[in-house]
Amino acid sequence: GDSVTQMEGPVTLSEEAFLTINCTYTATGYPSLFWYVQYPGEGLQLLLKATKADDKGSNKGFEATYRKETTSFHLEKGSVQVSDSAVYFCALRMTTDSWGKLQFGAGTQVVVTP
C-alpha cells in the first residue's frame, strides 16, 4: 500500500542552523505531497504542499521539492528559529482517492535551542 517514511527524531539544532528532514514515499500512482507542522499543544497545520513532480512548495522559509525520480519530498529551512520547534509530518494524498484521505509519516520532532 501507499506509505510515507520520515527520518526519526528528535532533531536538535542551534538557532540559525540549516534544517533538513528527509521524507520518501511509496505510492502506486501520483500523489500530492504535504508537510504539516504541529506546534506544542496544538493541532496540525498545513505548512506547504506540492501536487506534481518538480513542484516546489514553500512557506515561512521552509521549502520542499517533489522529486518523482527519487520519490522524495525533503523539507529544508536555511536558518531555523526557536519558534520552529515542533513536530513535522510528511503526508501524501492519492489523486485517485475520491475521499481525500491523507497518509502520514511517523513525524519528526525538531528542537531548536537558543
Added chain:
Amino acid sequence: DAGITQSPRYKITETGRQVTLMCHQTWSHSYMFWYRQDLGHGLRLIYYSAAADITDKGEVPDGYVVSRSKTENFPLTLESATRSQTSVYFCASSEIPGQNTEAFFGQGTRLTVV
C-alpha cells in the same frame, strides 16, 4: 467561532467504559476524518465521512464507531475503552478533495484509559 473544535481536550476514563469524543466544524465541509496519533506511528486514520450518513472505515477502526447525522458534527465513540486506545485523537475536515484542497485539523483530544 469559526473553525473546527474538539471536546473534551483531555479525558481520563476507565477500561470498559464508553466514551464519546466530539468534533464540530463551522465551514460546512462535506468531508470529515478521525485520526489517532501515537509515537512512532504518526497519524492513522480511524474513520472518515463524505457527508451526513456516509461514513467508512480507515486503517484502524476496531473498537470505534462514528455517526454523522449533521454535516457539522462527527462524533467518535469508543464502545468499551481499552488501554491500547490511549492516544491523542484528531478530527479534520475538508472541502471536496481536489488538488488544492486543504484539510483543517482540530486541536486534539488527549484520551487516557486506565
